[in-house]
Structures are given as structure tokens and as C-alpha cells.
Amino acid sequence: xxxxxxxxxxxxxxxxxxxxxxxxxxxxxxxxxxxxxxxxxxxxxxxxxxxxxxxxxxxxxxxxxxx
Amino acid sequence: xxxxxxxxxxxxxxxxxxxxxxxxxxxxxxxxxxxxxxxxxxxxxxxxxxxxxxxxxxxxxxxxxxxxxxxxxxxxxxxxxxxxxxxxxxxxxxxxxxxxxxxxxxxxxxxxxxxxxxxxxxxxxxxxxxxxxxxxxxxxxxxxxxxxxxxxxxxxxxxxxxxxxxxxxxxxxxxxxxxxxxxxxxxxxxxxxxxxxxxxxxxxxxxxxxxxxxxxxxxxxxxxxxxxxxxxxxxxxxxxxxxxxxxxxxxxxxxxxxxxxxxxxxxxxxxxxxxxxxxxxxxxxxxxxxxxxxxxxxxxxxxxxxxxxxxxxxxxxxxxxxxxxxx
Numbered sequence: 001x002x003x004x005x006x007x008x009x010x011x012x013x014x015x016x017x018x019x020x021x022x023x024x025x026x027x028x029x030x031x032x033x034x035x036x037x038x039x040x041x042x043x044x045x046x047x048x049x050x051x052x053x054x055x056x057x058x059x060x061x062x063x064x065x066x067x
Numbered sequence: 068x069x070x071x072x073x074x075x076x077x078x079x080x081x082x083x084x085x086x087x088x089x090x091x092x093x094x095x096x097x098x099x100x101x102x103x104x105x106x107x108x109x110x111x112x113x114x115x116x117x118x119x120x121x122x123x124x125x126x127x128x129x130x131x132x133x134x135x136x137x138x139x140x141x142x143x144x145x146x147x148x149x150x151x152x153x154x155x156x157x158x159x160x161x162x163x164x165x166x167x168x169x170x171x172x173x174x175x176x177x178x179x180x181x182x183x184x185x186x187x188x189x190x191x192x193x194x195x196x197x198x199x200x201x202x203x204x205x206x207x208x209x210x211x212x213x214x215x216x217x218x219x220x221x222x223x224x225x226x227x228x229x230x231x232x233x234x235x236x237x238x239x240x241x242x243x244x245x246x247x248x249x250x251x252x253x254x255x256x257x258x259x260x261x262x263x264x265x266x267x268x269x270x271x272x273x274x275x276x277x278x279x280x281x282x283x284x285x286x287x288x289x290x291x292x293x294x295x296x297x298x299x300x301x302x303x304x305x306x307x308x309x310x311x312x313x314x315x316x317x318x319x320x321x322x323x324x325x326x327x328x329x330x331x332x333x334x335x336x337x338x339x340x341x342x343x344x345x346x347x348x349x350x351x352x353x354x355x356x357x358x359x360x361x362x363x364x365x366x367x368x369x370x371x372x373x374x375x376x377x378x379x380x381x382x383x384x385x386x387x388x389x390x391x392x393x394x
Contacts, residue, residue, distance in 0.1 A: 015305040018274050025078045025275055027087065029068045041286060043274040044227070044301050045124060 004028040007040075016044050079275050082312035090279055097276050100267040101133050108250045110262035115218035117141040118259075120208050121164075121172065123157030125284040126223030128164050129276045130265050134221065135168055141221070144211050146204055147176035149184025150291055157285040164282060173215070175207055183367035185291060191365040196291035199361060206349065206358035212259035224263040227270040230315040231300040233322055246334025249327065256341050257350040266319070270301075 003019050003026050019026045020039040032038065068077040070089035077087035081096075088096055105111050119131045121143040134141040145161040148154050158174075165172035178184045183191075189199040212220045229248070236244045254260040265273065277284050292298075307314045343349070344356035347369060351357070362369065 013302075013305050013309050015269075015271060015308050016302075018271060018278065020278060023278075023281075025278055027068050027077055027080050029080075041274065041278075042288075043125070043271045044298065044305075045126070045270065045288065045292075 001032050001034075002028070003030050003032060003038075006032065006038075010040070012040065017042055078279070079272075081269075081272065083269075083308070083316055085312070093272075093275065094279060097129070097268060097272060098133055098137065101130070101264045102137065104250065104264050104267045105262075108262070110251055110264055111139065111219055111221075115140075116216065117219055117221055118173075118208070118212045118215065118217040119143045119221045120204070120223070121145045121161045122223070123160035123285045124223070125273045125277045125282075126225055126228075126265060126270070128160065128223075128282050128284050129273045129280075130221060130223045131164070131170070132168070132276075132280060132282060134264070135170060142171040142173060142215075142217070144173045144175070144208060146207055147174065147178070148200060148203070149176075149178040150186065150289065153285070153287065153290055156287070160283055160285050173211060175211065177203065177367075180370050181362055181367045183362060183365035188361055188365040188367070189291075192361050194361075197295055200291065202357055202361060206356070208261075209258055210347075210349065213257070217259060219260045219262055221262055221264060223265055223273075225265040225268055225270050225273055226315055226319060227301055227304070228297075229263070229266055230304055230319045231297045233319055234300045234304060235297065242330050243334055245322075245327070246330035246332070248322075250323070257343075269315070 004014065007014055007017070007019070007028075014028060018041045019028075020041055021032070021036060026032070026038060068080060068087045069075065070077045070092050071086040072092040072095075073089060075089045077089055079093055080087045111117060117134060117139050119127060119134065119141050121127045121131060123145065127143075131141060131143055143161065143165055145158060147158055161172060164170070177188075185196055185200045185203070188194075188203065189196040192199055194202075208220050208222075211217075229250075233245075233248060235241075236248060250263045250266045252258075252261040268276075276282075304315050304318075341350040341352060342354075344351045344359055345354050346359040347356060349356050349358070355363075359369070
């Protein structure tokens with residue numbers, strides 16, 4: 001799955017977050033493996049916008065459903 | 068996805084530039100955009116002493132880092148706001164960065180030095196917390212800059228911040244605020260010059276800058292800011308940006324180039340009559356400044372010896388420093 005697809009499924013605006021795998025930023029067109037764990041880090045200052053930072057989203061179906 | 072400059076693998080896409088960047092050229096972009104803002108708006112002159120308002124968040128640590136990398140003599144100022152664990156964590160981020168760079172960090176602690184914290188102050192003054200916080204920060208940054216002989220105060224406001232504030236000011240046609248919404252506020256009547264060198268860079272880029280540079284910043288949002296109306300403005304602008312990249316940039320910089328001047332005369336007129344605060348000596352439009360009124364209502368106090376010393380030698384109410392150019 002591509003990062004942009006993941007964010008789309010989670011209904012997260014790409015302008016509002018960084019996706020980080022390990023210590024590395026992952027661009028929108030990067031492919032993620034099914035066992036990858038990524039952090040979806042909010043970047044908006046000024047209040048809560050629906051994610052508890054730092055949000056950890058794994059790519060297994062169970063983890064996706066838990067979001 | 069390839070870097071626009073070198074064709075190596077990119078780490079970030081910046082849609083308003085319609086471009087992707089590798090680590091090296093992303094960092095260069097951040098430095099170049101900062102230099103461009105400083106030059107375009109005459110924010111900092113060579114050799115000037117800079118005081119960076121440091122919160123421990125991504126923006127203030129990023130601009131401090133960029134200025135140090137660019138060779139500026141830049142010290143940091145951290146204000147302990149007394150907001151529980153959040154203040155503890157944000158202060159530690161600021162201190163850790165200062166240690167890492169062997170940079171000077173000045174600290175002022177509201178509970179220890181002034182006898183109140185932001186939650187208490189907001190309740191006592193019947194202000195929303197962000198209002199009491201902003202009032203305290205502005206006063207103490209000004210004071211620290213003038214006391215320390217700094218030429219300019221730098222804040223980490225970025226393009227998203229400025230676009231959101233502009234959005235709010237336009238929604239309510241707050242023309243006095245619109246007249247003052249500039250990337251440079253010149254020094255005047257006891258106030259230091261204040262500049263925003265990150266206005267050409269977005270919030271996402273600043274977070275990415277810190278990740279790439281290994282700068283630990285406080286990711287958690289201030290608990291007092293939950294429900295802050297600027298959040299809603301940012302969400303609205305980001306929704307527009309998602310379908311029309313570059314909208315935030317065009318909105319803000321279009322305002323500066325084509326509309327800002329229309330609102331400036333009113334804002335300048337309102338700055339005319341300032342007197343020295345009877346309590347602390349700071350410039351104010353009334354007998355006692357808003358900060359001292361907040362401190363009094365919150366049951367706080369000025370630091371020992373501070374009141375007498377400042378009342379005896381009030382801030383000089385004439386421009387004592389050259390003003391930065393304003394576009």
C-alpha cells in the first residue's frame with residue numbers, strides 16, 4: 001500500500017501530518033510493507049485535530065481497524 | 068519520487084512548489100527560504116544580536132537551528148508557563164537543544180518569578196488561556212530583549228500560522244489587526260523589533276526539518292490550546308490547499324503585496340499615545356499595562372526588586388533602535 005493510499009483510507013489530509021518509518025520520513029508515493037509500522041505525526045499547532053500524537057498506525061488489518 | 072535538484076530519492080513532497088526533495092536539498096530549501104524572507108523584509112541586519120522565542124516546539128527550535136547554522140548570534144528565551152507536564156516536557160526540549168548546540172538559553176519561569184501560571188492567570192483575568200499566554204509572552208519577550216540589549220526578537224510563526232491568523236482577521240474584518248499583521252514589526256517606543264523568518268515555510272516542512280535534523284521537539288499540543296479557533300482555520304485552509312496547492316502562500320503573500328498597506332494607517336494611528344506603565348515601566352496606553360493587571364488579578368507579583376527598579380527608570384518611550392523595513 002502506498003502512503004497516500006493509507007492516509008486516504010484514514011481520511012487524513014496529507015498537509016496535516018508527516019509519515020515516519022523508523023527515523024525516516026516517508027513520502028506520499030512510497031510503498032509500505034504489510035508488517036511496517038509507521039508513525040503518523042500531526043504537524044498542526046494550535047489544538048487537537050482528531051489524532052492523539054504521536055499516532056502509531058500499523059498496516060495489518062487489525063491495527064487499521066483499531067484506528 | 069526523485070529530488071527535483073539531484074534526482075536522488077526524495078523524502079518529502081511539497082505540493083505548493085510542485086516538487087520533491089532529498090534530505091540535503093530539503094534542508095537547503097529551508098535555509099534558502101529563511102534567508103529570502105530575512106532579506107526580502109529586512110528582518111535582521113549583519114552583526115545584530117538576536118533573541119529567539121523558544122517554546123520547545125518544532126517551529127521555534129527549527130528557526131533557532133537555522134539561524135545558528137547561518138551564523139547569527141542567536142540566543143534563546145524560554146518561558147515556563149506552569150502548564151503541568153506540558154511545560155516540563157517543552158522546557159526540557161528547549162534545554163536539550165541548547166546543550167546540544169552549546170547555545171545560550173535564557174529562562175523565565177512564571178510560577179517561580181511572577182507567582183502565577185497560565186491556567187490561574189486565565190481564570191483570574193477571565194481570559195481564554197491562549198490570550199493570557201500570548202499577553203504574558205509578548206510582555207516578557209519584549210522586556211527580555213530590551214534588558215539584554217538584543218536588536219531583534221525572532222518568533223517561529225510559519226506560513227500556516229500567518230495564513231490562519233489572516234483568515235480569522237478577514238472573517239471578522241478586524242482592520243486594526245490586519246494593519247499590524249506583518250512579517251516585521253519595527254522597533255518603536257520601547258518595543259523591540261519582532262520578525263518572523265519562517266513565513267515562507269509551512270508547518271509540515273518545519274516538522275520535517277526537525278525530524279531530518281534529529282531535533283527533539285514537543286509533539287504534543289498544549290492542553291490549554293484544545294479548541295483554539297485557529298485550529299479550525301488551519302483545517303479549513305488545509306482542505307483548500309489539498310485541492311489547490313499554493314493557496315495558503317497566495318492568500319498570505321497576496322495580502323502583503325496588495326492589501327496590507329490599506330490597513331496600515333489605522334493601525335499606526337492607534338499606536339500614537341503610549342505612556343510608561345506605573346508598575347513596571349513598560350509602554351502602555353493606560354496607567355497600568357495589561358501584563359501587570361494580569362499579574363495582579365492572578366495574585367502574582369513582579370520579581371523582587373524589579374518593580375522599584377523599573378518604576379524608577381521607565382522604558383524610554385522613543386525609538387531607540389533603528390526600525391526594520393516593512394513592506
